[in-house]
Structures are given as C-alpha cells and as structure tokens.
Amino acid sequence: MKWDICDPSVQYLLHLGDDALILGHRLSEWCGHGPVLEEDIALSNIALDLVGLARQYYQLAAERVGGGCTEDDLAYWRSDREFRNHVLVEQPNGDFADTMARQLFFDAFHYLQLEALQNSGDAQVAAIARKALKETTYHAEHSADWVVRLGDGTEESRRRMAAALERFLPFTAELFTPAEVDRVAFERGWGPDVASLKGPWDHLVLEVLQKATLERPEVPHKLLRGKSGIHSESLGFLLAEMQSLPRAYPDATW
Amino acid sequence: MAPTVDLEARFLDYVAAENKVEPKDWMPDAYRKTLVRQISQHAHSEIVGMLPEANWITRAPSLRAKLILLAKVQDEGGHGLYLYSAAETLGTSRDQMVDDLLTGKAKYSSIFNYPTLTWADMGAVGWLVDGAAIQNQVMLCRTSYGPYSRAMVRICKEESFHQRQGYEIMMHLARGTQEQKAMAQDALNRWWWPSLMMFGPSDDKSPNSAQSMAWRIKRKSNDDLRQEFIDKTVPQAEFIGLTIPDPDLKWNEERGHYDFGAIDWTEFFAVVAGNGPCNTERLEARRKAHADGAWVREAATAYAAKHSARRAAPSPAASKAHAA
C-alpha cells in the first residue's frame, strides 16, 4: 500500500468501513441465487446499504490520508493483513440460515455501535452514523424476522437455524473484545467502549431467539484478531476476487 | 358457434380502438395463452438475465461500479417480479411458470446463454442487451393487455439507467488504456450479433407475429424494431471510437436507415435449442437456487400458518364477532 494509513482516525474509519464492505460483498454473492425472488431483492438492498456505507467511511478516510488517495485505493490496494473488519463478517455465506445467523449477530452489534457513534466526538463519523442507523434498524428487523421464521418454521428449518447459531456464535466474542483500534477510538471519544455493548447485545439477540423458540447455544468463544489484521483464511480469497481487476491492470482507471 | 365468432370480432375491434383488456374482461383463449407464454417468457428472461451480470458483482473494479451493477441486477429481479405478477392475472401461478422454466418447457431470451468474460461485457450488456430490450419494452408499454402494459411502464422507467450505465462503462474503457480499449472492442464484437438476434427472426418467418399485431399485443414488427435499434446504436459506437463488427454496415441515404449484413440464424436456432455456450449453466443455477430455497419458503409458510390467527386479515368469524 503506497499510502500511509497509520493515523488512528484513519484506522478507525477503515475498521468501520471494512465491516460494511466485507459483509456487503458477502451478501451481494446472493444476488440472483436467493431462496425466492422477493428475498433476493431484499438481500441486495441490504448489500447496497452496506457497500454504500463503506464508501462513506472510506471517502472520509481517503480525505484524511490526503495526497489524492481515493476510496478505491483503500478498498482495492490493501492486503488482507491491512483489513480491520471482524472475522465474523468475512465468513462464507453457507446456507440461508447461516447468512441470517451471521446477519442477526452483526446487525444487533451494528445497531448498538451506530447508536453510540451518533454521539461520536468525530463530527463526521457522527453524521454518517445518524444516517446509517435508520437503514441498520431495517436490517436488524429483517434478520430477526427470518431467524424467528426459520426457528419456529419446520423441523428442517429449525435444525438448520440452530446449527447456524452454533456455527457463528463463537465469532461474536471479537465484537466485544477491544482491540488497539477500539481502545484508541474510545480514549479519544470517537467510539464506544465495545465491551459495554455486550449487555445490550445479549438482550437484543436473546429476545429474537426467544421469539424463534430457540436456545442460545453453549459454545466456547474463538480467539480472533481480525481488527488487528489477523483474519480467517477466507478473507484472502474474498479479496483476491474483489481486487482482481484493478490489480491486473494497475495503470487503468475504471 | 356464432356468438363466439361475434365476440372475437368485437374483441378485435375493441383492441383496434386502443382499448385496454383487463383481467376480468372476456378474451379469446388464444389471446390469453399467447400472453401467458410471452409474459412469462419475458419474466424468465429478467430472472435468468440476472446471472451473467451477477457474475461480475464481486469483481466490479470500483466501489461505485459495484453499487451500480448490484442495483442494476436487483432491478432485473424486480422486473421479473412485476412480470410474473402480470402473468398471474391471467390465471397461471408463479409456481407453475417457474416450474416450466426449470423443466425446460418455457423459454427465455437466448442472449443470456452467452458468457460474460470480461468487465467490458458489463458495458456491452447494459448498452446493447438492455438497449435492445428497451426498444421492445417501450413498444410494449402500449400493449393491449392492461396489467402487462402497466408492468412495462414501470420497467421502462427503471431501464433507462441500465442502458446508460452500460454505455458509460464502454465509454470509459474506450477512452482508457490500450488494454481497456481492446477489451471494449472485444466485448462489442461478441455481443453485437446476438443483440440483433434478440428481436427474433424476420416477420415473414415468425408465424405468430401477424396475430400478435392484430391483437395489439405487439405494435411493431421484429425487423422494424431491429432497424430502429441499429440506427440508434451505430452513432453511439462511433462516438466512442468503437467499430461495429459488420463489414456490410453502411448508411443508406435513400432508405434513411443503415443497411447491415446477414444475421446468422443457424446460430440463433442452435442457442434456442439449448446448445448455446451457457444454457446448461444458467438453468442449473436457477434450479439450484430454487431447490436450495425450498426449505426456506416452506419454513415461512409453516410459521405463517402457526401465527395466522394473530397476523393475517381477520377471518369471517372474527369480523362477524367484531361487528356484533
């Protein structure tokens, strides 16, 4: 990466943007392959919101990097070790229950995060958060609707939904374990203490699971450090695909 | 049966006077059948047409391009939905239509059986394939069946952005590096002829055309639509410095139209018959999505049944109780 992206506020914006971009990218993989036409369209809408949100964070980050850095430089020219997203959001889609479990866990976190970011000491971040909160409320309703329907649907959907919760719950500890990027953001008044979001998150998720007549699985937490650039193996493949064109034609603009 | 003949004659007068036919109106059986076939085929084309473009969403070379392409492909899903709904007003369920697609009984536009190999194909598809589709769809806004016409009006409003985004991609590539320009020209070379085939065979070889025109389902001939498309598109290609891959293409002052070379209809019929480069993959993808989604659809149905008392419209018994 030819740009200096070490500035802590840039790092924080990248962290926020990377979650949105990577999850939006994953959801966009559903486009054309959804379980029913109406849901195909709904998933694309959420993907559009998330990639749109990522752009806002990256544009702000690029401005702060300066020297002509662009949002696309940040998305397409960083290596996986420079990405700051949670490991949860880069996980492959799996079946529809997997996608909805991943989404429920992230949406609940994202909602609480944005709620806090509305009062960010970084006025530009606060402005982005205010707008995104409305969209994210809708995303959270959408994933909750589905977790409830799959949990309380048929035998098969219930089994799949329970398995999906079990698969993704271990990834959620990272959401509430402060990494360097969170600690700095909290110290400077840009973002919340992520550990403090755990209680409200448990509450939101539990409410949905109860409606879904599902138990919260007892599973050990994974030790993850995506926010410090140590990702799962799947991110490398995701980026290889996503970044292929600009890297194959480095002199071109698109 | 004299009364039937009379009705059919009156029906022809009715549509000839530019009246719209609505779901509850009487219509000839053949009119209904033709519409179901045409509208569902059109809907299938929108849905299958999502696949070649969705193929590049995860590889779009900029975030802006990614958003535009995703929104565009999502729009096509919406178009499929509007069209299935229009066809449903004629008494055929969406399930039935989807079944016909997945079993190979129903057709969809052959253009989507060609592969999208480079990013420039996103430009060529938007510019040429959506462009050709729009030519047809603008005409269909005035089709005689009300629900179909209204669906087309909605679709046309959304389509204009599709062609423009495609052309913008081509323009950008054509003005880019040598490699980008070559990519754009290559895409035009591969998509030009299949796009012309989208309008279908010449009218003298297209047995249903005359009947469709009489019913005012169709308002212009295949050849006229094709000619309009060529006349419109050639200057657009020239403007960005790309060459249409047709040595016989030239302006005919007398006709006021471009003359163009012969279309290879054997290729067209081979693709229609299922032997295009991607027929198998496209149908496989649709079958897989449908099969993988079955348990999801069933789950939502089961949930709705369990909770219907609370959520759905009040049952007759409930509303009676309320009234009392």
Add this chain to the structure above:
Amino acid sequence: MSTPEQWPLWEVFVRSKNGLSHKHSGSLHAPDAEMALKNARDVYTRRSEGTSIWVVPSSAIVASAPDEKEVLFTPSDDKVYRHPTFYEIPDEVGHM
C-alpha cells in the same frame, strides 16, 4: 389454484407524497402480512418513492364485474381471474 408451497399473493399500495392517496403499485408473494410489508418496501420503493405502504391479501379484494355498456363484453366466469390491477397508467411513458 396454487400448490401449497407457494406464498400467497398481496397487492401493494404506496402513498408517495403527503396529500396524495395510496396508489396501486403492483403485487408480490409473501408468507404473511409482516413480510409482505417489508418486501413491498424492498420491491416497490427501491428508489425511495414511498412514505406509506399498504399491503392487502389479493384474495381479500372484491372487484367489480366489467360494465357491459363500456366494455362490450359479457363478464367471463370468475374462475379464470386471479387478481385485478385496476388503476390507470401513469403518463410518464415518455422517452427510454
């Protein structure tokens, strides 16, 4: 009739600006009212035209039979009809 697996059909009405009435936008399939409302938002207000959405089960709509004087046709057997889409065409057919 549809097979049991198919979700029921809903009619969608959107009020695009305050002061105007809800207008028929189209239809969609959804398992229940809640999902119908959310899908309607995704399908029919993708360009954020909507400020208020109604969804109505298509089966709950009672449609008038065509008026013979206007339409010149005798109404057909009701069984062939599934759902009516009976609102006027917007006039912005204009350019592509």
